Amino acid sequence: MPIKNGEQFLRSINRLKPSVIYKGEYVTGNLSEHFAFSGLLSMQASLYDMQGEENYMDKMTYLSPHSSEPVGLSFIFPKTKNDLRRRRTMTSLWASRHHGFLGRAPDYMNIALAAYASAADVLQPFNPEFADNLKNYYVYCREHDISLSHAFVQPAGTRLSAVTDSFEDSIAAKVHEFNSDGMIVSGAFLLATRAVTSEEILIYPPPVLTLEEENPFTFAFAIPIDSPGLTLVCRESYVQGDSAYDFPLSSQFEEMDTLVLCDHVKVPRDRIFLYGSAQAANELAYESQFHAQVSHQTISRYIAKTEFFLGTAENLARLADADSDILNQHISDIIVILEILKSLLLKAEVKAKKNRWGVIVPDKGATLVANTYFPKIYPRMVEIIQHLASSRLVMIPSEKDFESEVSLDLKKYLQISDTEAHKVIALNRLAWELSASSFAGRQVQYERFFFGNPQHVTNRLYQGFIGREKLIKNVTRFLNL
Amino acid sequence: MPIKNGEQFLRSINRLKPSVIYKGEYVTGNLSEHFAFSGLLSMQASLYDMQGEENYMDKMTYLSPHSSEPVGLSFIFPKTKNDLRRRRTMTSLWASRHHGFLGRAPDYMNIALAAYASAADVLQPFNPEFADNLKNYYVYCREHDISLSHAFVQPAGTRLSAVTDSFEDSIAAKVHEFNSDGMIVSGAFLLATRAVTSEEILIYPPPVLTLEEENPFTFAFAIPIDSPGLTLVCRESYVQGDSAYDFPLSSQFEEMDTLVLCDHVKVPRDRIFLYGSAQAANELAYESQFHAQVSHQTISRYIAKTEFFLGTAENLARLADADSDILNQHISDIIVILEILKSLLLKAEVKAKKNRWGVIVPDKGATLVANTYFPKIYPRMVEIIQHLASSRLVMIPSEKDFESEVSLDLKKYLQISDTEAHKVIALNRLAWELSASSFAGRQVQYERFFFGNPQHVTNRLYQGFIGREKLIKNVTRFLNL
Amino acid sequence: MPIKNGEQFLRSINRLKPSVIYKGEYVTGNLSEHFAFSGLLSMQASLYDMQGEENYMDKMTYLSPHSSEPVGLSFIFPKTKNDLRRRRTMTSLWASRHHGFLGRAPDYMNIALAAYASAADVLQPFNPEFADNLKNYYVYCREHDISLSHAFVQPAGTRLSAVTDSFEDSIAAKVHEFNSDGMIVSGAFLLATRAVTSEEILIYPPPVLTLEEENPFTFAFAIPIDSPGLTLVCRESYVQGDSAYDFPLSSQFEEMDTLVLCDHVKVPRDRIFLYGSAQAANELAYESQFHAQVSHQTISRYIAKTEFFLGTAENLARLADADSDILNQHISDIIVILEILKSLLLKAEVKAKKNRWGVIVPDKGATLVANTYFPKIYPRMVEIIQHLASSRLVMIPSEKDFESEVSLDLKKYLQISDTEAHKVIALNRLAWELSASSFAGRQVQYERFFFGNPQHVTNRLYQGFIGREKLIKNVTRFLNL
């Protein structure tokens, strides 16, 4: 059974019973009925349904080299620029459904996993078994259309404990035992977004350098989300209610973020991708060109989101009583952002290059710049929505109010020219969720730190810039120096 | 009974039964027990208590010229610069309690009412009765320490209806009847902040110009908040729970904003301050120097809020693992803001001038600039908190999680150096509420539009600038033109 | 004789004796020996030389359909995307020579003229003679490699005079007479950049709407730069000396800007492209897609300039003693700009479309955004250079100082680590000219207003945005409105 549909996905999710803590208590019952997850699960289900729909299937799947059945295009090892374009068509279609609000729609990790698997042979010199595990796991996920989440980061200060404390006392994530059955892992990992509604999780922290020959603080693996010893601690949900009128965004797109706790989690032998060698861990990260590959999906997502902001801004501008020239200057800022993102995406594809594994990699310059540019400019879009929605944002009635005794008054007083109150308020509520709600705040912060601390992202861009020496000499030659 | 204490205030609030709609339903029962209002009411009660406390009473009250009993200093007609300083001491003390988060702490309207009352005689030529009503109402509020709210603005487009539609059909706020008993008013008014937890409300929309000699669209009055025909429609509450650990700000400072609906509200004769004359309405607004007087309170509030941001930023910086030099550059931006606000406040007082009513008015230049500067710079402070809190903002456990089965893990993994997890998370939760939550979003938007559309506020500053011609000539003379 | 070389160009320029006023006096003698023009003329000559050099000729010329001899690629009517790429290769090569500092290198107007000529048939219904004139003039310029300048704008307020004053008194540019010999024109035109060192000038003001059937305020023509009645009034030159060490930029790239005065200038019949019809003038402007075509050259120029800033910034950073992390954050901003421009250029070409005249037009979205983006971001690059050069910019010795008695002291004290004083100062002088000199100031202002008032440029972008309705509906559909 290759690509899933929504129903299959929901069935799988409800069958799994991960250990999830929400406000101090274990979540019981079907996740699809829990207020914090039901909207998100419906949205994810609709994504899975989409890929099987007649008018989308061709654009969203390809035939598995393994089973000859249709599998998701986000799993493809792109070998040509056309493959890249097909993959982008697929990610764009999903992004147009979730309007870019899902930072962790399943295609994100599908692409990441394909990137790792394509470079799996870099692990051969370290441990051929790991290379095979990775390749096999990729095939497994692709053929079962697994919804995968991940955790890469450890809480501040814990990694340091690998070098300052005894192995016993260390709170850095670590492997207690590594043997023929597998390995036993403990540790904490941050920001596993959408983990609760995933089927599996990949854990792959950046390696810690130690003196041991077999470094117990370096590893990577993937396991089912309901593996014993694995606990997901949720932040509070930003779902404010299930009225799609009142909460058009959070009722559908609220990805939960979690802290992952591993307490002597047992990882089967065939699910281990890395163990003991920081060098292997670094080489896999570097050689897979993970960043450039997933950024290809990310830019599609940025574009869908920017288009949603632009459409909202235009709708709001039609309600505003301010000078349209000033409004247009604001809105034009969004047009500039949109056009820039589209151009970066185009360059990422047109200037893509084949790597040593025979896989086409989107242009690094364009992808690194997109990852630097968007997180900085995103708050500006939020601000524009605030400006356009103006003080009307501060007091917005709810759907229920339109059914209350004052319903007629609301309709009378809150219409704006020809626009009915019901529509005015719908747009204001959207503006609120988009620009001022907890949902909005989390999106701002999430985009800002999507690829890590902005300073590090900028340094990555700076270090990765190609052509520096040429430009330096360009100037010294000009000066005859 | 002059100044109230908290208990008296709560009793009064619970006795009043205003018509309040929350999510489509009328609120019943004691407001002080309603989740959306209980925290705010406790906070307000603590403000009232404060003014009677031994070490504050001298600084927060003065002896009523009427009753010789202590009344709140925010009611004073300042006659000397020292009066201004005393009033500021009072407003600063309240602001230091609510840390600037209450845009509508009662002192705001106390000062506004005093400003209007001080210039009441401007109404004599129009109707001496109105002048008396205003003065008497001011005394009533002062002597009973009334908690007053207000509504000035009408929904977009409704005012226009005064000129485009027949009186019958017009949806502009209007007086149906004006007779010896009083007047009957209908209309909608926006953004009555904290109205639900107030005792009275002042309604004073900007006048609409019409051709009638007795303009039925121009009026002002104050009535008890539970007057028949008056309905308050709430937005959803941003109180997320009553744990002060989880929600340190919204659990205490969530002022509710409301839409005020008047349906044939009967205003007694002695509560009418304006009727029928747009000129009278404009003169009262202008002569009372309302903006400059309330801004005196507002700047104190800005300062308290900025200090709270600065303290939070410093606490967060101690947890951050980033380069302290870059953090300090961020934090220094808040120091600059704080120092500028303090200087503007000082100038407002030192350069204050007596007006024709014998009342001292804070310097207009300093107050207009504060009102232009702070709304624009406030989002920058929010952004600094986001930067300092970094990606840790995205996943924050709650109080209950610390009491759950994973409590020990949380304590182990989330501590940072010497700072216990419990404190780390408390600071992160504060940062969240301050910079990314719905509460934060509403604060940003509220500050931005506090004195109206930013463009209008800037125009007010531009038009009010004194010394323009001198500076223009300064330059033409320099050029010998 | 198709493409010129530098010597031919200089000979042509020196033979022409345009009427040029510099600081109140007519310029006499060879322009190539005048301090204000000699550097610029050398630079232009080197551009002309370049296109005939062995390793460039193929990339910079194509065979004239007329003469089968090589003519400049900037004259091409692009029929395929490959033509666009060839044209861009040509403009990039010139831009790499003048590093983007020449806003009016000859290829700019070559492309503009080709755009107009390609759409000349739009004039057929108005006057077939004009259509022929335009096509013939284009061929003439291409086959003689004419260096063309232009003037489009009239001084503020003069155009209005076309409607407010009598024809006699009007100071709007106007045609006194139109007959079988040609026409007689008077008026003033602004900002003819590089006109003094051009061979011909195209004058094409935006039409003024009047009631006359034969509108005397609407016309376009091209004439030799030394035509009687034509006077060029110069601003002061920013050439500060001819030492390329001291003034690496202004000694080569100082384009002169002029005010063009026409006093009864006689325009021969075959040089008239428009007369009497505002509609014809507007259609030619619109149908030629002038903006999109010249922007293709402009983006190449932006890229060359940005690369020069980046190279300079990197050189300066190596001298700076500040924290390299902060410097890299600054420099990364330039990397982002560069990558964005390159992506926009790529999109302009890849998404180019054929118009009704069979000519390929660069993508409008990408070109409009480039024209909006660069003028706003350019000052940021200037600021970065100021930051990197720091206070060292304020005191920089000159070449002569290195030959003076204190030469040894300068060498001793002004070296930085391994970098000799001579190089340190060369870089500082470059930084000065690039970021703080009159030359720099004029560049900032020139870029800012290159395509007109920034607000108008933004409005052009806003109005030209394609897909607005789709995005608006995208959102209303999402909201089920």
Place this chain on the structure above:
Amino acid sequence: MPIKNGEQFLRSINRLKPSVIYKGEYVTGNLSEHFAFSGLLSMQASLYDMQGEENYMDKMTYLSPHSSEPVGLSFIFPKTKNDLRRRRTMTSLWASRHHGFLGRAPDYMNIALAAYASAADVLQPFNPEFADNLKNYYVYCREHDISLSHAFVQPAGTRLSAVTDSFEDSIAAKVHEFNSDGMIVSGAFLLATRAVTSEEILIYPPPVLTLEEENPFTFAFAIPIDSPGLTLVCRESYVQGDSAYDFPLSSQFEEMDTLVLCDHVKVPRDRIFLYGSAQAANELAYESQFHAQVSHQTISRYIAKTEFFLGTAENLARLADADSDILNQHISDIIVILEILKSLLLKAEVKAKKNRWGVIVPDKGATLVANTYFPKIYPRMVEIIQHLASSRLVMIPSEKDFESEVSLDLKKYLQISDTEAHKVIALNRLAWELSASSFAGRQVQYERFFFGNPQHVTNRLYQGFIGREKLIKNVTRFLNL
């Protein structure tokens, strides 16, 4: 002879024959006749004249405690807040004459010297002679109204040479010999602004830490500007001509910046203020509260400059044909800056405190913030002028053009509505010099680095902030931590 007049000043300057290198050659002849210095000297002379004029003398001088004759108020040891206000009146009057463009009007160093002298006794424990020298020198300068310049900074890298190289080879500024006659000094110092047109120079580099007990790299002294061995190397002058019409700013306010070379300069014993002790050097700097004192003058200067920008902006706005609402938003930004600076100045005085030497010191918070705020906001004012002047900045005729054959045409075409061309162009030329010329560029950079690298200035602010712990606890107490 206490306060000088202009004539006395010019005589003194012309009598001195400092060793000045301009473009590689020694300057000979009277400085007051040299194109690079004549305008500046006239301006300085007019400042000296001013203090003796009848209507200014009272406001600009006080009676010397030494001679009972009037001496400049900038020399005063302020003992009361009223002294501060008097001093500020004096500095404001001078600033209103030079409109803030002279960064080094003589009052700047007068105040600095008074600050040092007031704390001279801090040197007693190190060497009582130095304390006396400093006090005597201060009296000398005050009683002779000496125009003093200074140099504090050494070129990048030279200081390091004090520790890395042998004393012989070291290029750090150093004392070769110290004996009963005085000391012999060599070294290079940067950025002695206005040194050429001063009478004396104070050299006081920050101390270098070495192991020697008698540190030969630490010293301070003042000597006549024409002392043997002292050479001033100029940057190129930004005086573009002597037409006040064409160059309204540079013709009067172009302060020259110089590199100071000392080659075995002999410093007499009584002119030595520091030698051998880094601790003494640091204590004098710290105890004199130099920064706070000179900032008092600097804020006055900022205000005069901001007023000049505001007046210019208003004049330009009247010529502009753009939407006045947008222009007013721009101009309002300058109003905000002006009001903030005035408030900071007020706070600096009102909150001034007496130090241990009995001298009143302006409030450190306000002065540090002014020094952080203005350099960052100044470029924004420059940008506003560019926006208001628009593309008209790019082509501006000169005074001579108005006397040329095309004079009538210029008058006809360049007028704007009722404003004569002559005035339009005068304003545009001012706008050019203020916002885009070399003069403008140097002002931007000079303000930016006036008190050092912006990052260091911000760090000084951060470190100097008082009340940090209170605000931190404010928040932790609020959180019950």
